[in-house]
Amino acid sequence: MKNPDLISMRQALGDVLLKLGDEVPELVVLDSDVSSSTQTIHFGKKFPDRFFNVGVAEANMVDIAGGMATCGFRPVASAFAIFLTLKAAEQISNIICYNKLPVILLGGYAGLSDSFDGASHQSITDIAVMRAMPNLNVIDPADAIELTQAMQQMITYDGPSYIRISRNPRPLLFENDEPFKFGKIRKIQEGSDMTIAACGVTVSMAIDAASELKSKGISAEVLNISTIKPLDVDTLVRSVQKTGCILTVEEHTICGGMGSAVAEALMKNHPVKMDFIGISDTFTETGSYLELLKKYGISKESIKDKVLKLVTE
Protein backbone atom coordinates (compact mmCIF):
# COMPACT_ATOMS: atom_id res chain seq x y z
CA MET A 1 0.00 0.00 0.00
CA LYS A 2 1.21 3.47 -0.88
CA ASN A 3 2.02 5.78 1.94
CA PRO A 4 -0.23 8.80 1.36
CA ASP A 5 2.30 11.11 2.98
CA LEU A 6 5.07 10.38 0.50
CA ILE A 7 5.34 12.67 -2.49
CA SER A 8 8.28 13.59 -4.67
CA MET A 9 9.37 17.15 -5.32
CA ARG A 10 9.46 16.54 -9.06
CA GLN A 11 5.82 15.47 -9.00
CA ALA A 12 4.97 18.65 -7.13
CA LEU A 13 7.01 20.62 -9.64
CA GLY A 14 5.00 19.25 -12.54
CA ASP A 15 1.80 20.30 -10.77
CA VAL A 16 2.89 23.78 -9.73
CA LEU A 17 4.18 24.60 -13.21
CA LEU A 18 0.75 23.81 -14.63
CA LYS A 19 -0.82 26.20 -12.13
CA LEU A 20 1.77 28.91 -12.67
CA GLY A 21 1.38 28.56 -16.41
CA ASP A 22 -2.17 29.87 -16.05
CA GLU A 23 -1.30 32.57 -13.54
CA VAL A 24 1.94 33.92 -15.03
CA PRO A 25 1.71 34.49 -18.79
CA GLU A 26 5.42 35.40 -18.89
CA LEU A 27 6.40 31.94 -17.64
CA VAL A 28 8.29 29.86 -20.20
CA VAL A 29 9.85 26.48 -19.46
CA LEU A 30 12.99 25.06 -21.02
CA ASP A 31 14.23 21.53 -20.58
CA SER A 32 17.20 19.57 -21.87
CA ASP A 33 15.71 16.26 -22.95
CA VAL A 34 14.85 15.16 -19.42
CA SER A 35 11.34 16.62 -19.21
CA SER A 36 9.70 13.26 -18.59
CA SER A 37 12.09 12.76 -15.68
CA THR A 38 11.92 16.27 -14.24
CA GLN A 39 8.14 16.39 -14.92
CA THR A 40 8.24 19.66 -16.87
CA ILE A 41 6.68 17.63 -19.68
CA HIS A 42 3.19 18.31 -18.30
CA PHE A 43 3.73 22.03 -18.74
CA GLY A 44 4.97 21.31 -22.25
CA LYS A 45 1.78 19.43 -23.09
CA LYS A 46 -0.51 22.11 -21.73
CA PHE A 47 1.47 25.12 -23.00
CA PRO A 48 3.35 23.89 -26.09
CA ASP A 49 4.08 27.42 -27.30
CA ARG A 50 5.84 28.29 -24.06
CA PHE A 51 7.84 25.09 -23.74
CA PHE A 52 11.26 24.60 -25.31
CA ASN A 53 13.00 21.26 -25.28
CA VAL A 54 16.51 22.14 -26.46
CA GLY A 55 17.91 18.63 -26.44
CA VAL A 56 20.92 17.63 -24.41
CA ALA A 57 22.51 21.08 -24.40
CA GLU A 58 22.39 22.62 -20.94
CA ALA A 59 24.65 25.58 -21.72
CA ASN A 60 22.58 26.53 -24.73
CA MET A 61 19.38 26.16 -22.70
CA VAL A 62 20.57 28.49 -19.94
CA ASP A 63 21.58 31.21 -22.41
CA ILE A 64 18.33 30.95 -24.39
CA ALA A 65 16.53 31.41 -21.06
CA GLY A 66 18.75 34.43 -20.41
CA GLY A 67 17.89 35.99 -23.75
CA MET A 68 14.18 35.50 -23.11
CA ALA A 69 14.51 37.00 -19.63
CA THR A 70 15.96 40.21 -21.08
CA CYS A 71 12.74 40.53 -23.10
CA GLY A 72 10.33 40.33 -20.18
CA PHE A 73 9.85 36.58 -19.81
CA ARG A 74 10.17 34.52 -16.63
CA PRO A 75 12.06 31.44 -17.78
CA VAL A 76 12.41 28.24 -15.80
CA ALA A 77 15.32 26.14 -17.05
CA SER A 78 15.41 22.52 -16.00
CA ALA A 79 18.05 19.80 -16.17
CA PHE A 80 19.70 17.24 -13.94
CA ALA A 81 21.42 19.21 -11.20
CA ILE A 82 24.94 17.97 -11.89
CA PHE A 83 24.78 18.83 -15.60
CA LEU A 84 23.01 22.13 -15.11
CA THR A 85 25.41 23.41 -12.49
CA LEU A 86 28.64 22.06 -13.97
CA LYS A 87 28.12 21.96 -17.74
CA ALA A 88 26.36 25.32 -17.74
CA ALA A 89 28.23 26.92 -14.84
CA GLU A 90 29.82 29.59 -17.02
CA GLN A 91 26.51 30.46 -18.66
CA ILE A 92 24.82 30.66 -15.27
CA SER A 93 27.58 32.96 -14.06
CA ASN A 94 28.22 35.20 -17.07
CA ILE A 95 24.71 35.48 -18.50
CA ILE A 96 22.19 34.77 -15.74
CA CYS A 97 23.94 36.02 -12.61
CA TYR A 98 26.17 38.80 -13.97
CA ASN A 99 23.15 40.36 -15.66
CA LYS A 100 20.85 39.55 -12.71
CA LEU A 101 18.22 38.01 -14.97
CA PRO A 102 14.99 36.60 -13.49
CA VAL A 103 15.55 32.96 -14.39
CA ILE A 104 14.75 29.98 -12.17
CA LEU A 105 17.33 27.24 -12.57
CA LEU A 106 15.93 23.88 -11.57
CA GLY A 107 18.45 21.24 -10.57
CA GLY A 108 16.55 17.96 -10.79
CA TYR A 109 17.67 14.59 -9.40
CA ALA A 110 19.83 16.47 -6.92
CA GLY A 111 22.03 15.01 -4.22
CA LEU A 112 22.16 11.22 -4.33
CA SER A 113 18.58 10.89 -5.54
CA ASP A 114 19.59 9.65 -8.98
CA SER A 115 20.95 6.80 -6.97
CA PHE A 116 21.02 3.87 -9.40
CA ASP A 117 22.62 5.93 -12.19
CA GLY A 118 25.76 6.27 -10.12
CA ALA A 119 28.24 8.96 -9.14
CA SER A 120 28.36 10.47 -12.64
CA HIS A 121 24.69 11.46 -12.33
CA GLN A 122 24.53 12.38 -8.65
CA SER A 123 24.91 16.02 -7.75
CA ILE A 124 27.02 16.58 -4.67
CA THR A 125 28.71 19.86 -5.60
CA ASP A 126 25.82 22.01 -6.87
CA ILE A 127 25.23 23.96 -3.66
CA ALA A 128 28.92 24.86 -3.43
CA VAL A 129 29.14 25.98 -7.04
CA MET A 130 25.82 27.85 -7.09
CA ARG A 131 26.29 29.67 -3.81
CA ALA A 132 29.65 31.01 -4.99
CA MET A 133 27.91 32.97 -7.74
CA PRO A 134 27.01 36.57 -6.95
CA ASN A 135 23.32 37.54 -7.28
CA LEU A 136 22.10 33.94 -7.20
CA ASN A 137 19.61 32.71 -4.61
CA VAL A 138 20.11 29.08 -3.58
CA ILE A 139 17.11 27.16 -2.30
CA ASP A 140 17.01 23.55 -1.11
CA PRO A 141 13.38 22.76 -0.25
CA ALA A 142 12.69 20.21 2.46
CA ASP A 143 9.59 18.68 0.92
CA ALA A 144 7.18 18.91 -1.98
CA ILE A 145 5.13 21.62 -0.29
CA GLU A 146 8.17 23.85 0.25
CA LEU A 147 9.19 23.28 -3.35
CA THR A 148 5.73 24.36 -4.52
CA GLN A 149 5.81 27.46 -2.35
CA ALA A 150 9.37 28.33 -3.39
CA MET A 151 8.35 28.15 -7.06
CA GLN A 152 5.35 30.39 -6.41
CA GLN A 153 7.52 32.98 -4.67
CA MET A 154 10.59 32.95 -6.88
CA ILE A 155 8.67 33.17 -10.17
CA THR A 156 8.05 36.85 -9.47
CA TYR A 157 11.45 37.55 -7.87
CA ASP A 158 13.57 40.15 -9.63
CA GLY A 159 16.73 38.08 -10.03
CA PRO A 160 17.96 34.53 -10.54
CA SER A 161 17.39 31.53 -8.26
CA TYR A 162 18.72 28.01 -8.17
CA ILE A 163 16.29 25.47 -6.74
CA ARG A 164 17.36 21.97 -5.88
CA ILE A 165 14.91 19.16 -6.52
CA SER A 166 15.09 15.64 -5.20
CA ARG A 167 13.87 12.79 -7.35
CA ASN A 168 12.32 10.42 -4.87
CA PRO A 169 9.07 10.36 -2.86
CA ARG A 170 9.73 11.76 0.60
CA PRO A 171 7.56 12.58 3.61
CA LEU A 172 5.58 15.80 3.64
CA LEU A 173 6.76 17.87 6.58
CA PHE A 174 4.74 21.02 6.26
CA GLU A 175 1.18 22.13 5.82
CA ASN A 176 0.10 24.42 3.04
CA ASP A 177 -0.90 27.10 5.52
CA GLU A 178 2.65 27.39 6.92
CA PRO A 179 4.20 29.32 4.09
CA PHE A 180 7.84 28.95 3.16
CA LYS A 181 9.47 32.36 3.47
CA PHE A 182 12.30 33.02 1.06
CA GLY A 183 15.45 34.07 2.93
CA LYS A 184 14.16 32.88 6.31
CA ILE A 185 15.18 29.88 8.33
CA ARG A 186 12.20 27.91 9.53
CA LYS A 187 12.48 26.79 13.14
CA ILE A 188 10.85 23.37 13.27
CA GLN A 189 11.48 22.49 16.85
CA GLU A 190 12.59 24.53 19.87
CA GLY A 191 15.49 23.17 21.86
CA SER A 192 18.15 24.27 24.32
CA ASP A 193 21.09 21.83 24.23
CA MET A 194 22.11 22.03 20.63
CA THR A 195 21.11 23.16 17.14
CA ILE A 196 20.64 20.83 14.21
CA ALA A 197 20.55 22.80 10.96
CA ALA A 198 19.39 20.74 8.01
CA CYS A 199 18.31 21.38 4.45
CA GLY A 200 16.53 19.48 1.71
CA VAL A 201 15.64 15.86 2.28
CA THR A 202 17.76 15.70 5.44
CA VAL A 203 15.29 17.87 7.34
CA SER A 204 13.01 14.90 7.97
CA MET A 205 15.98 12.94 9.31
CA ALA A 206 16.84 15.80 11.65
CA ILE A 207 13.27 15.91 12.95
CA ASP A 208 13.27 12.16 13.62
CA ALA A 209 16.72 12.27 15.24
CA ALA A 210 15.67 15.15 17.51
CA SER A 211 12.59 13.34 18.75
CA GLU A 212 14.63 10.22 19.55
CA LEU A 213 17.28 12.32 21.28
CA LYS A 214 14.58 13.73 23.54
CA SER A 215 14.28 10.33 25.21
CA LYS A 216 17.99 10.53 25.96
CA GLY A 217 17.43 13.85 27.67
CA ILE A 218 18.85 15.99 24.88
CA SER A 219 16.84 18.96 23.75
CA ALA A 220 17.75 19.69 20.13
CA GLU A 221 16.58 22.73 18.22
CA VAL A 222 15.87 21.89 14.57
CA LEU A 223 16.33 24.53 11.89
CA ASN A 224 15.33 24.11 8.28
CA ILE A 225 17.72 26.14 6.14
CA SER A 226 15.73 25.97 2.94
CA THR A 227 17.24 29.23 1.71
CA ILE A 228 20.98 28.62 1.75
CA LYS A 229 21.66 31.94 0.07
CA PRO A 230 20.98 34.57 1.23
CA LEU A 231 21.47 32.96 4.62
CA ASP A 232 19.25 34.02 7.53
CA VAL A 233 22.18 34.78 9.82
CA ASP A 234 20.04 36.40 12.56
CA THR A 235 17.97 33.29 13.22
CA LEU A 236 21.08 31.14 13.09
CA VAL A 237 22.98 33.29 15.58
CA ARG A 238 20.01 33.51 17.95
CA SER A 239 19.76 29.74 17.97
CA VAL A 240 23.42 29.04 18.74
CA GLN A 241 23.53 31.81 21.35
CA LYS A 242 21.02 29.65 23.21
CA THR A 243 22.36 26.17 22.45
CA GLY A 244 26.12 26.74 22.19
CA CYS A 245 26.75 24.15 19.49
CA ILE A 246 25.53 23.21 16.04
CA LEU A 247 25.45 20.29 13.64
CA THR A 248 24.74 20.92 9.95
CA VAL A 249 23.21 18.20 7.80
CA GLU A 250 23.08 18.18 4.02
CA GLU A 251 22.90 15.81 1.08
CA HIS A 252 26.00 17.28 -0.52
CA THR A 253 29.76 17.26 -0.11
CA ILE A 254 30.86 18.99 3.06
CA CYS A 255 33.27 21.05 0.91
CA GLY A 256 31.56 24.35 0.33
CA GLY A 257 27.97 23.34 0.93
CA MET A 258 25.33 24.57 3.38
CA GLY A 259 27.53 23.63 6.34
CA SER A 260 30.30 25.81 4.98
CA ALA A 261 27.88 28.69 4.56
CA VAL A 262 26.78 28.29 8.18
CA ALA A 263 30.40 28.04 9.35
CA GLU A 264 31.32 31.22 7.49
CA ALA A 265 28.45 33.10 9.11
CA LEU A 266 29.03 31.78 12.63
CA MET A 267 32.80 32.15 12.58
CA LYS A 268 32.28 35.82 11.94
CA ASN A 269 29.28 36.44 14.19
CA HIS A 270 29.20 33.90 16.99
CA PRO A 271 31.68 31.01 16.86
CA VAL A 272 30.48 27.83 18.58
CA LYS A 273 31.37 24.16 18.59
CA MET A 274 30.35 22.75 15.25
CA ASP A 275 30.25 19.55 13.25
CA PHE A 276 29.13 18.66 9.73
CA ILE A 277 27.16 15.85 8.17
CA GLY A 278 27.49 15.46 4.43
CA ILE A 279 29.48 13.45 1.94
CA SER A 280 33.15 13.54 2.85
CA ASP A 281 35.53 14.46 0.06
CA THR A 282 34.75 11.46 -2.14
CA PHE A 283 32.77 10.27 -5.15
CA THR A 284 29.70 8.19 -4.44
CA GLU A 285 28.33 5.11 -6.26
CA THR A 286 25.34 3.14 -7.52
CA GLY A 287 22.73 1.81 -5.12
CA SER A 288 19.29 2.33 -3.67
CA TYR A 289 18.68 5.85 -2.40
CA LEU A 290 18.28 5.03 1.26
CA GLU A 291 21.24 2.64 1.28
CA LEU A 292 23.42 5.25 -0.38
CA LEU A 293 22.42 7.97 2.05
CA LYS A 294 23.22 5.64 4.91
CA LYS A 295 26.56 4.51 3.52
CA TYR A 296 27.71 8.08 3.00
CA GLY A 297 26.73 9.09 6.51
CA ILE A 298 23.53 10.97 5.80
CA SER A 299 21.02 9.40 8.14
CA LYS A 300 19.07 9.78 11.34
CA GLU A 301 21.62 7.50 13.04
CA SER A 302 24.64 9.56 12.12
CA ILE A 303 22.84 12.72 13.22
CA LYS A 304 22.20 11.13 16.61
CA ASP A 305 25.81 9.94 16.91
CA LYS A 306 27.28 13.31 16.08
CA VAL A 307 24.87 15.15 18.35
CA LEU A 308 25.81 12.91 21.25
CA LYS A 309 29.49 13.53 20.59
CA LEU A 310 28.99 17.28 20.34
CA VAL A 311 26.98 17.65 23.54
CA THR A 312 29.15 15.36 25.65
CA GLU A 313 32.52 16.65 24.43
Next chain:
Amino acid sequence: MKLQKMSIITDEKLRRKSLQDIEGETDLLQKAAKIRYFAQQCRVDVFEMLYKRGNGHWGGSASVAEILSTLYLHFLKTYPENPKNPDRDRLILSKGHAAPMLYNILAKKGFFPMEELSTFRELNSILQGHPCMNKTQGVDISSGPLGHGISVGLGMALAARLQKKDYWTFVIVGEGCLNEGQSWEGIMAAAKFTPPRLVIMVDYNKVQLDGPCSDIMPLDPLSDKFKAFNINVAEKVYDGHDVLDIMKSLDWAKENQKNPSAIIYKTHKGKGVSFMEDNYKWHGSTIDDESYTRGKGELIETLMKLKI
Protein backbone atom coordinates in the same frame (compact mmCIF):
# COMPACT_ATOMS: atom_id res chain seq x y z
CA MET B 1 33.99 75.52 -15.93
CA LYS B 2 31.34 77.44 -17.80
CA LEU B 3 33.41 77.34 -20.95
CA GLN B 4 33.78 73.58 -20.68
CA LYS B 5 30.03 73.18 -20.27
CA MET B 6 29.46 75.32 -23.34
CA SER B 7 31.76 73.17 -25.40
CA ILE B 8 29.96 69.99 -24.30
CA ILE B 9 26.68 71.48 -25.48
CA THR B 10 28.26 72.50 -28.79
CA ASP B 11 29.73 69.02 -29.17
CA GLU B 12 26.32 67.50 -28.48
CA LYS B 13 24.71 69.69 -31.14
CA LEU B 14 27.44 68.73 -33.56
CA ARG B 15 27.02 65.06 -32.73
CA ARG B 16 23.29 65.19 -33.40
CA LYS B 17 23.77 67.14 -36.58
CA SER B 18 26.33 64.81 -38.08
CA LEU B 19 24.23 61.79 -37.12
CA GLN B 20 21.15 63.28 -38.74
CA ASP B 21 23.21 64.10 -41.79
CA ILE B 22 24.07 60.41 -42.25
CA GLU B 23 20.85 58.77 -41.12
CA GLY B 24 18.68 61.18 -43.07
CA GLU B 25 20.61 60.82 -46.33
CA THR B 26 18.22 59.53 -49.00
CA ASP B 27 20.73 58.76 -51.70
CA LEU B 28 22.00 55.26 -50.95
CA LEU B 29 25.42 55.75 -52.52
CA GLN B 30 25.91 58.98 -50.62
CA LYS B 31 24.73 57.33 -47.43
CA ALA B 32 27.15 54.45 -47.88
CA ALA B 33 30.00 56.89 -48.39
CA LYS B 34 29.01 58.81 -45.28
CA ILE B 35 28.81 55.65 -43.20
CA ARG B 36 32.21 54.55 -44.49
CA TYR B 37 33.62 57.90 -43.39
CA PHE B 38 31.88 57.59 -40.02
CA ALA B 39 33.33 54.09 -39.54
CA GLN B 40 36.82 55.34 -40.36
CA GLN B 41 36.41 58.19 -37.89
CA CYS B 42 35.42 55.59 -35.28
CA ARG B 43 38.58 53.67 -36.12
CA VAL B 44 40.67 56.76 -35.54
CA ASP B 45 38.93 57.43 -32.22
CA VAL B 46 39.19 53.82 -31.05
CA PHE B 47 42.88 53.67 -32.01
CA GLU B 48 43.50 56.80 -29.96
CA MET B 49 41.47 55.48 -27.03
CA LEU B 50 43.30 52.15 -26.92
CA TYR B 51 46.69 53.80 -27.24
CA LYS B 52 45.92 56.08 -24.31
CA ARG B 53 44.53 53.24 -22.18
CA GLY B 54 47.44 50.96 -22.97
CA ASN B 55 45.18 47.93 -23.43
CA GLY B 56 42.02 46.74 -25.16
CA HIS B 57 41.45 44.95 -28.47
CA TRP B 58 42.33 46.80 -31.65
CA GLY B 59 42.27 43.92 -34.15
CA GLY B 60 38.67 42.82 -33.67
CA SER B 61 37.40 46.38 -33.18
CA ALA B 62 38.84 47.57 -36.48
CA SER B 63 37.50 44.47 -38.21
CA VAL B 64 33.86 45.15 -37.32
CA ALA B 65 33.78 48.96 -37.81
CA GLU B 66 31.76 49.05 -41.04
CA ILE B 67 29.42 46.22 -40.03
CA LEU B 68 28.50 47.91 -36.75
CA SER B 69 28.29 51.38 -38.29
CA THR B 70 26.00 50.20 -41.07
CA LEU B 71 23.75 48.38 -38.63
CA TYR B 72 23.42 51.35 -36.27
CA LEU B 73 23.16 54.07 -38.90
CA HIS B 74 21.21 52.29 -41.59
CA PHE B 75 19.18 49.44 -40.17
CA LEU B 76 18.62 49.04 -36.45
CA LYS B 77 15.65 50.65 -34.75
CA THR B 78 17.14 51.96 -31.52
CA TYR B 79 15.96 54.51 -28.98
CA PRO B 80 18.93 56.22 -27.30
CA GLU B 81 16.57 58.30 -25.14
CA ASN B 82 14.63 55.19 -24.13
CA PRO B 83 17.25 52.48 -24.58
CA LYS B 84 15.14 49.70 -23.06
CA ASN B 85 12.19 50.25 -25.40
CA PRO B 86 10.83 46.70 -25.77
CA ASP B 87 10.27 47.23 -29.51
CA ARG B 88 13.93 48.00 -30.24
CA ASP B 89 16.02 45.84 -32.50
CA ARG B 90 18.60 43.79 -30.60
CA LEU B 91 22.30 43.71 -31.30
CA ILE B 92 24.50 41.15 -29.61
CA LEU B 93 28.22 41.68 -30.01
CA SER B 94 29.10 38.08 -29.25
CA LYS B 95 32.73 38.88 -30.00
CA GLY B 96 32.58 41.22 -27.03
CA HIS B 97 36.27 42.11 -27.12
CA ALA B 98 35.36 44.51 -29.94
CA ALA B 99 33.68 46.60 -27.22
CA PRO B 100 35.75 49.75 -27.99
CA MET B 101 34.11 50.01 -31.43
CA LEU B 102 30.65 49.34 -30.02
CA TYR B 103 31.12 51.95 -27.26
CA ASN B 104 32.33 54.53 -29.75
CA ILE B 105 29.29 54.05 -31.94
CA LEU B 106 26.84 53.94 -29.02
CA ALA B 107 28.25 57.24 -27.73
CA LYS B 108 27.93 58.81 -31.18
CA LYS B 109 24.36 57.52 -31.35
CA GLY B 110 23.67 59.33 -28.07
CA PHE B 111 23.25 56.43 -25.64
CA PHE B 112 25.68 58.07 -23.20
CA PRO B 113 27.89 61.18 -23.17
CA MET B 114 30.94 61.12 -25.42
CA GLU B 115 33.13 62.08 -22.43
CA GLU B 116 32.56 58.62 -20.97
CA LEU B 117 34.71 57.12 -23.73
CA SER B 118 37.89 58.35 -22.09
CA THR B 119 37.06 56.30 -18.96
CA PHE B 120 37.05 52.98 -20.87
CA ARG B 121 38.54 50.21 -18.70
CA GLU B 122 39.06 52.58 -15.76
CA LEU B 123 37.89 51.77 -12.25
CA ASN B 124 34.23 52.85 -11.77
CA SER B 125 33.73 53.35 -15.49
CA ILE B 126 30.39 52.58 -17.15
CA LEU B 127 32.53 51.16 -19.96
CA GLN B 128 33.85 47.80 -18.81
CA GLY B 129 36.60 45.86 -20.54
CA HIS B 130 33.85 43.80 -22.16
CA PRO B 131 30.22 44.92 -22.65
CA CYS B 132 28.07 44.90 -19.52
CA MET B 133 24.34 45.45 -20.00
CA ASN B 134 23.74 46.75 -16.50
CA LYS B 135 26.44 49.40 -16.73
CA THR B 136 26.22 50.63 -20.32
CA GLN B 137 23.05 51.96 -21.92
CA GLY B 138 22.47 50.43 -25.32
CA VAL B 139 24.10 47.09 -24.57
CA ASP B 140 21.41 44.43 -24.94
CA ILE B 141 23.37 41.63 -23.25
CA SER B 142 26.75 41.37 -21.58
CA SER B 143 29.29 39.60 -23.76
CA GLY B 144 32.96 38.81 -24.04
CA PRO B 145 33.24 35.18 -23.00
CA LEU B 146 32.89 33.67 -26.45
CA GLY B 147 30.11 31.48 -27.74
CA HIS B 148 27.10 32.89 -25.87
CA GLY B 149 25.65 35.20 -28.49
CA ILE B 150 23.76 32.80 -30.72
CA SER B 151 21.98 31.11 -27.80
CA VAL B 152 21.07 34.42 -26.17
CA GLY B 153 19.99 35.85 -29.52
CA LEU B 154 17.81 32.82 -30.13
CA GLY B 155 16.15 33.49 -26.77
CA MET B 156 15.47 37.10 -27.79
CA ALA B 157 14.13 36.10 -31.18
CA LEU B 158 11.84 33.48 -29.62
CA ALA B 159 10.65 36.12 -27.17
CA ALA B 160 9.77 38.37 -30.11
CA ARG B 161 7.71 35.64 -31.71
CA LEU B 162 5.88 34.86 -28.45
CA GLN B 163 5.11 38.56 -27.92
CA LYS B 164 4.15 39.05 -31.58
CA LYS B 165 6.75 41.77 -31.92
CA ASP B 166 8.65 42.30 -35.12
CA TYR B 167 12.03 43.44 -33.85
CA TRP B 168 15.24 42.01 -35.31
CA THR B 169 18.01 40.24 -33.43
CA PHE B 170 21.51 40.44 -34.88
CA VAL B 171 24.33 38.37 -33.44
CA ILE B 172 27.87 39.29 -34.48
CA VAL B 173 30.27 36.40 -34.03
CA GLY B 174 33.93 35.91 -34.79
CA GLU B 175 36.00 32.78 -35.26
CA GLY B 176 36.48 32.46 -31.51
CA CYS B 177 32.74 32.25 -30.99
CA LEU B 178 32.45 29.58 -33.66
CA ASN B 179 35.22 27.56 -32.00
CA GLU B 180 32.93 27.18 -28.99
CA GLY B 181 30.66 24.13 -29.11
CA GLN B 182 27.85 26.18 -27.63
CA SER B 183 27.54 28.23 -30.82
CA TRP B 184 26.68 25.05 -32.71
CA GLU B 185 24.18 24.03 -30.05
CA GLY B 186 22.59 27.43 -30.61
CA ILE B 187 22.64 27.05 -34.39
CA MET B 188 21.04 23.60 -34.15
CA ALA B 189 18.34 24.96 -31.86
CA ALA B 190 17.73 28.00 -34.12
CA ALA B 191 17.11 25.57 -36.98
CA LYS B 192 14.67 23.65 -34.80
CA PHE B 193 12.68 26.56 -33.39
CA THR B 194 12.95 28.82 -36.50
CA PRO B 195 12.10 32.23 -35.05
CA PRO B 196 11.94 34.99 -37.66
CA ARG B 197 14.39 37.90 -37.89
CA LEU B 198 17.37 36.25 -36.21
CA VAL B 199 20.57 37.00 -38.14
CA ILE B 200 23.99 35.56 -37.36
CA MET B 201 26.69 37.80 -38.83
CA VAL B 202 30.17 36.30 -39.08
CA ASP B 203 32.98 38.84 -38.93
CA TYR B 204 35.25 36.43 -40.75
CA ASN B 205 38.72 37.92 -40.57
CA LYS B 206 40.24 34.44 -40.25
CA VAL B 207 42.66 35.44 -37.51
CA GLN B 208 42.27 34.59 -33.85
CA LEU B 209 44.21 35.41 -30.68
CA ASP B 210 46.95 32.83 -31.07
CA GLY B 211 47.32 32.87 -34.83
CA PRO B 212 45.53 32.37 -38.14
CA CYS B 213 42.38 30.23 -38.00
CA SER B 214 43.99 27.78 -40.36
CA ASP B 215 46.59 27.03 -37.65
CA ILE B 216 44.46 27.34 -34.55
CA MET B 217 41.06 25.92 -35.51
CA PRO B 218 40.03 25.83 -39.16
CA LEU B 219 36.36 26.67 -39.75
CA ASP B 220 36.15 26.22 -43.50
CA PRO B 221 34.02 25.30 -45.28
CA LEU B 222 32.03 27.58 -43.00
CA SER B 223 29.10 28.17 -45.29
CA ASP B 224 28.63 24.41 -45.69
CA LYS B 225 28.66 23.97 -41.94
CA PHE B 226 25.73 26.39 -41.56
CA LYS B 227 23.93 24.60 -44.38
CA ALA B 228 24.51 21.23 -42.79
CA PHE B 229 22.96 22.61 -39.60
CA ASN B 230 19.88 23.68 -41.58
CA ILE B 231 20.53 27.39 -41.32
CA ASN B 232 19.77 29.56 -44.30
CA VAL B 233 23.15 31.08 -45.17
CA ALA B 234 23.67 33.79 -47.77
CA GLU B 235 25.33 32.33 -50.86
CA LYS B 236 27.46 35.40 -51.32
CA VAL B 237 30.30 36.21 -48.93
CA TYR B 238 29.96 39.96 -48.46
CA ASP B 239 32.77 42.47 -48.11
CA GLY B 240 32.61 43.54 -44.47
CA HIS B 241 34.43 46.78 -45.17
CA ASP B 242 32.27 47.86 -48.11
CA VAL B 243 29.23 49.64 -46.68
CA LEU B 244 27.20 49.29 -49.87
CA ASP B 245 27.85 45.56 -49.83
CA ILE B 246 26.82 45.36 -46.16
CA MET B 247 23.63 47.23 -47.07
CA LYS B 248 22.98 44.61 -49.74
CA SER B 249 23.50 41.85 -47.21
CA LEU B 250 20.86 43.47 -45.02
CA ASP B 251 18.50 43.52 -48.00
CA TRP B 252 19.15 39.80 -48.32
CA ALA B 253 18.36 39.40 -44.61
CA LYS B 254 15.07 41.21 -45.13
CA GLU B 255 14.15 38.94 -48.00
CA ASN B 256 14.97 35.93 -45.82
CA GLN B 257 13.51 37.13 -42.55
CA LYS B 258 11.02 34.30 -42.06
CA ASN B 259 13.69 31.99 -40.67
CA PRO B 260 17.01 32.38 -38.87
CA SER B 261 19.82 33.16 -41.27
CA ALA B 262 23.57 33.57 -41.38
CA ILE B 263 25.71 36.00 -43.34
CA ILE B 264 29.47 35.70 -43.73
CA TYR B 265 31.55 38.85 -44.18
CA LYS B 266 35.12 38.82 -45.39
CA THR B 267 36.99 41.25 -43.17
CA HIS B 268 40.50 42.09 -42.06
CA LYS B 269 41.57 42.04 -38.48
CA GLY B 270 43.17 45.39 -37.57
CA LYS B 271 41.77 46.93 -40.78
CA GLY B 272 43.15 50.36 -41.58
CA VAL B 273 46.69 50.06 -40.26
CA SER B 274 48.79 48.23 -42.84
CA PHE B 275 51.26 46.58 -40.51
CA MET B 276 48.51 45.47 -38.11
CA GLU B 277 46.13 44.02 -40.68
CA ASP B 278 45.59 40.24 -40.61
CA ASN B 279 48.23 39.95 -37.91
CA TYR B 280 47.21 38.00 -34.82
CA LYS B 281 49.83 39.85 -32.76
CA TRP B 282 47.55 42.87 -32.82
CA HIS B 283 44.56 40.99 -31.40
CA GLY B 284 44.94 42.74 -28.07
CA SER B 285 48.51 43.99 -27.72
CA THR B 286 49.39 47.37 -26.29
CA ILE B 287 49.84 49.96 -29.00
CA ASP B 288 53.37 51.32 -28.51
CA ASP B 289 54.39 54.92 -29.31
CA GLU B 290 55.96 54.17 -32.66
CA SER B 291 53.09 51.99 -33.86
CA TYR B 292 50.67 54.64 -32.68
CA THR B 293 52.34 57.42 -34.67
CA ARG B 294 52.61 55.34 -37.82
CA GLY B 295 49.18 53.81 -37.43
CA LYS B 296 47.37 57.03 -36.72
CA GLY B 297 49.06 58.62 -39.75
CA GLU B 298 47.67 55.88 -41.97
CA LEU B 299 44.20 56.02 -40.47
CA ILE B 300 43.99 59.81 -40.89
CA GLU B 301 45.31 59.62 -44.42
CA THR B 302 42.51 57.21 -45.34
CA LEU B 303 40.00 59.38 -43.53
CA MET B 304 41.04 62.41 -45.55
CA LYS B 305 40.68 60.48 -48.79
CA LEU B 306 37.16 59.46 -47.78
CA LYS B 307 36.06 63.03 -47.05
CA ILE B 308 32.92 63.82 -48.99
